[in-house]
Amino acid sequence: MKVLGIDTSSKVAAVAIMDEDKLIGEYIINSNKSHSEKLMPIIQEIFSQCNLTVDDIDLVAVCIGPGSFTGLRIGVATAKSIAHSKQIPIVCVNSLETLAFNMNLSKGIICPIIDAQRNDVYTSKYTWENNSLLCIEDISVKNIDVLIDQIKDRYEQIIVVGDAVDIHKEKLESLNNIYISPNSHKVPRASSVCQIALEKYKNNIIDDYMTANPLYIRKSQAEVEYEERQRRMGENG
Amino acid sequence: MKDIITLAIESSCDETCAAVLKNGRYILSNVVSTQIDLHKKFGGVVPEVASRKHIENIQPVIQKALDDANLTFNDIDIIGVTYGPGLVGALLVGLSSAKALAFSLSVPLIGVNHVEGHIAANFIDHKDLNPPFICLIVSGGHTHLVEVKDYGEYEVLGKTRDDAAGEAFDKIARALDLGYPGGPKIDKLSKIGNKNAIEFPRVYIDDESFDFSFSGLKSAALNYLNSKKMKNEDIVVEDIAASFQEAVLEVLVNKSIKAAITKGYDKIVLAGGVAANSRLREMFDEKGKEHKIDIKYPSLALCTDNAAMIGCAAYYDYLKGKVSDLNLNAVPNLKLGQR
Numbered sequence: 001m002k003v004l005g006i007d008t009s010s011k012v013a014a015v016a017i018m019d020e021d022k023l024i025g026e027y028i029i030n031s032n033k034s035h036s037e038k039l040m041p042i043i044q045e046i047f048s049q050c051n052l053t054v055d056d057i058d059l060v061a062v063c064i065g066p067g068s069f070t071g072l073r074i075g076v077a078t079a080k081s082i083a084h085s086k087q088i089p090i091v092c093v094n095s096l097e098t099l100a101f102n103m104n105l106s107k108g109i110i111c112p113i114i115d116a117q118r119n120d121v122y123t124s125k126y127t128w129e130n131n132s133l134l135c136i137e138d139i140s141v142k143n144i145d146v147l148i149d150q151i152k153d154r155y156e157q158i159i160v161v162g163d164a165v166d167i168h169k170e171k172l173e174s175l176n177n178i179y180i181s182p183n184s185h186k187v188p189r190a191s192s193v194c195q196i197a198l199e200k201y202k203n204n205i206i207d208d209y210m211t212a213n214p215l216y217i218r219k220s221q222a223e224v225e226y227e228e229r230q231r232r233m234g235e236n237g
Numbered sequence: 238m239k240d241i242i243t244l245a246i247e248s249s250c251d252e253t254c255a256a257v258l259k260n261g262r263y264i265l266s267n268v269v270s271t272q273i274d275l276h277k278k279f280g281g282v283v284p285e286v287a288s289r290k291h292i293e294n295i296q297p298v299i300q301k302a303l304d305d306a307n308l309t310f311n312d313i314d315i316i317g318v319t320y321g322p323g324l325v326g327a328l329l330v331g332l333s334s335a336k337a338l339a340f341s342l343s344v345p346l347i348g349v350n351h352v353e354g355h356i357a358a359n360f361i362d363h364k365d366l367n368p369p370f371i372c373l374i375v376s377g378g379h380t381h382l383v384e385v386k387d388y389g390e391y392e393v394l395g396k397t398r399d400d401a402a403g404e405a406f407d408k409i410a411r412a413l414d415l416g417y418p419g420g421p422k423i424d425k426l427s428k429i430g431n432k433n434a435i436e437f438p439r440v441y442i443d444d445e446s447f448d449f450s451f452s453g454l455k456s457a458a459l460n461y462l463n464s465k466k467m468k469n470e471d472i473v474v475e476d477i478a479a480s481f482q483e484a485v486l487e488v489l490v491n492k493s494i495k496a497a498i499t500k501g502y503d504k505i506v507l508a509g510g511v512a513a514n515s516r517l518r519e520m521f522d523e524k525g526k527e528h529k530i531d532i533k534y535p536s537l538a539l540c541t542d543n544a545a546m547i548g549c550a551a552y553y554d555y556l557k558g559k560v561s562d563l564n565l566n567a568v569p570n571l572k573l574g575q576r
């Protein structure tokens with residue numbers, strides 16, 4: 001079974017092709033070019049370099065977020081359309097489990113952090129147990145200072161991964177129980193997306209081109225403001 | 238010659254659209270999923286809300302377009318998609334889908350300018366229509382007077398210097414508490430109102446220019462409303478609507494007729510959402526007869542945003558060899574005739 005994996009949840013565009021036995025190819029581009037300009041060309045390139053066509057793919061794996069709203073939609077729209085045109089299933093993978101997966105078999109707590117702007121991060125916590133990745137805290141949006149406060153004395157060792165690491169590097173480095181992942185593992189890897197997807201597929205956690213959609217966590221700003229207005233009007237009678 | 242089947246996708250604003258066409262001018266299916274109700278509570282289109290809805294809608298809309306046409310992906314020869322102008326996040330959903338489909342199906346991708354799509358809507362409804370002609374494009378986002386020299390060849394003669402005509406309609410409609418979108422409501426009220434009740438200014442800028450300006454007229458109408466309110470006088474909404482509409486449309490019609498005469502054309506083609514306005518059509522028909530100028534406008538369904546018009550424009554671009562690369566990006570402020 002060959003999987004095409006796509007991750008555009010951050011600035012990084014990542015694409016991989018994998019089967020049960022091996023990683024066949026992977027592209028990771030962490031440039032400032034927009035996803036719209038780089039994603040399809042690298043998909044085109046990986047198929048050509050691996051001597052494969054879309055007809056060889058049995059499953060599309062896509063990172064659905066959380067992350068940059070526009071970036072997520074570019075990746076998810078691409079995944080949906082490939083799956084739709086070839087009538088193949090989709091497996092949705094979230095961006096935080098993808099990052100935690102990069103720290104394969106490490107000890108202690110893994111805390112992925114993805115930039116959510118205005119000093120906020122999307123975060124959750126994972127740990128490796130018996131060779132499998134365990135989610136021990138659900139995804140939420142947190143202010144970075146609140147998060148740091150929570151983790152600074154609580155754990156013996158905590159590994160932070162994700163694009164928000166660079167943004168809040170100084171604050172994080174001042175803590176002595178925190179280990180910052182190396183550059184090679186700090187970015188989302190489409191090979192991780194593929195690997196997680198293969199596991200989910202085996203466990204029958206499968207979507208299709210109709211049901212796969214971005215995981216935003218946050219409501220749109222307009223929605224938040226609208227609800228706030230409604231609430232205030234309710235209070236004023 | 239083998240038929241060319243086009244799959245077209247349009248998602249530049251608040252409508253998710255897909256269509257299938259045969260040889261550019263024959264609609265096999267034309268699916269429009271509107272989000273108007275979703276945006277009503279915000280009083281206008283919210284880009285992030287629109288983008289979120291587009292990605293939920295796009296696959297069902299594409300599938301329905303194929304089903305309605307009784308075709309499958311394997312029958313598609315080319316893919317046309319709007320890449321601008323429009324809301325960037327909204328555009329990117331349709332564009333990303335179209336690019337992935339073009340790659341997956343190994344067919345050419347043709348990025349289409351949305352405004353050129355509006356012009357092309359006329360080729361679908363009028364099978365004998367060919368360039369050259371003068372085209373007036375009026376919608377919520379655009380007011381352009383264009384010389385269409387050939388398929389895909391445009392010279393912009395004039396455009397609005399401030400508000401688009403449709404935008405002015407929406408703003409006045411809001412001030413009159415008519416709700417969103419305002420254009421069709423003003424049109425409807427104007428039918429029972431007196432268009433000569435209030436003398437609103439007609440802004441021609443100067444004799445030479447084919448540009449438009451509606452901000453002065455808009456302020457005049459808002460000032461009129463305010464002064465009535467201050468004096469506690471009753472207003473007749475129908476009369477304001479009719480008088481305001483007449484002032485906008487008169488300038489649009491007169492400038493278009495003048496452009497046709499100056500440039501030596503006997504054909505004027507209307508395009509865009511405001512081309513659905515019944516009074517605009519009536520005035521053009523009258524003036525056209527007077528000056529022996531043939532007036533054409535699209536059917537109501539093809540005036541507003543749809544993918545069939547994008548498919549038609551894509552077909553003619555394809556015939557001219559204008560095929561896009563897979564690194565095509567959305568261009569929110571794409572100009573007419575720009576590539």
Ligand SMILES: [Zn+2]
Nearest residue numbers: 351376541542
């Ligand atoms: Zn339009």
